Amino acid sequence: MTTIVVIAKECLPGRVKTRLHPPLSLEQAAVLAAASLDDTLAALATLPATRRILAFDGVIPPAAAAGYEILPQSQGTLDVRLAAVFDACEGPTVLVGMDTPQLTSSLLEPVFTDWTDDVDAWFGFANDGGFWTLALNDPSGDLIRGVPMSRGDTGALQLTRLTDAGLRVSLLPTLTDVDTIDDARSVAEIAPTGRFAAALNAMMAASTKDGLR
Known part of the structure; x- marks a missing residue:
């Protein structure tokens, strides 16, 4: 029995992916964030989770x-919010963010097929120094609470x-965490x-701005 948790924000202009503005508008950044979340949920759909949770800010x-x-x-800094998610779960729990739309089910398949007695946790670094997934066999918020987030050494x-x-x-x-337009282009190529690539390509095709050509 394994729980999948996706942590996400409601994709509203000015609330998500603001570092993509400029060159994208805040509205375009929100559309791209929504596509990223949809791709993430689609990738997780085929995994044999027994419980699925959206830890949602919105x-x-x-x-x-x-x-x-x-x-x-919950209210508080990201480490506090992540810790609260794990405290709310029992048994093997896999936390996934919404910012790596290149995620495929095969990348997480080992968590469901190879979680042997000699593995207590699974961890996936993001290219910006953070992490895109954390899976704990025995979930406890104390393993996260107090870790500085959104830094280049957060993952470490x-x-x-x-x-x-x-x-x-x-x-x-x-995996590549989409923070900048260069990240977005890279992920769209991967x-x-x-949906993420389709949305970005449509924006690029419709724009006459030099930064999106």
Whole structure:
């Protein structure tokens, strides 16, 4: 029995992917964020999770999250919000962000097929120094609470927290977290058939701005 948790914000202009503005408008950045979340949910759809949770900061969840339990995010810094998610779960739990739309089900398949007795956690670095996934066999918010987030060393600090607690950690591939327009272009090339790539390509084709040519 494994729980999948996706942590996400409602994709409203000015609330998501603001570092894409400029060259994108805030409205375009929100559309791209929504496509990223939809691609993430689609990638997770075929995995044999027994429980699916959307840890959501917003009012109207995306249609692609149909069938997910909606868990409102707690107040506080990101480490506090992530910790609250794990505290709300029992048994093997996989947390995934919404900012790596190149995610495929095969990347997370080992968590469901190779979680042996000698593995306590799975961890996937993001290219910006953070992390895109964390899976804990015995979820506890204390393993996250207090780790500085949104820094170039966040992933390293989080991994150290896990290993210092005596956990045996298996690493998953590093993925690109979409923060900048260059990240967006790179991810669209990696996953050219996804909603994210289609949305970005449409924006680029429609724009006459030099930064999007």
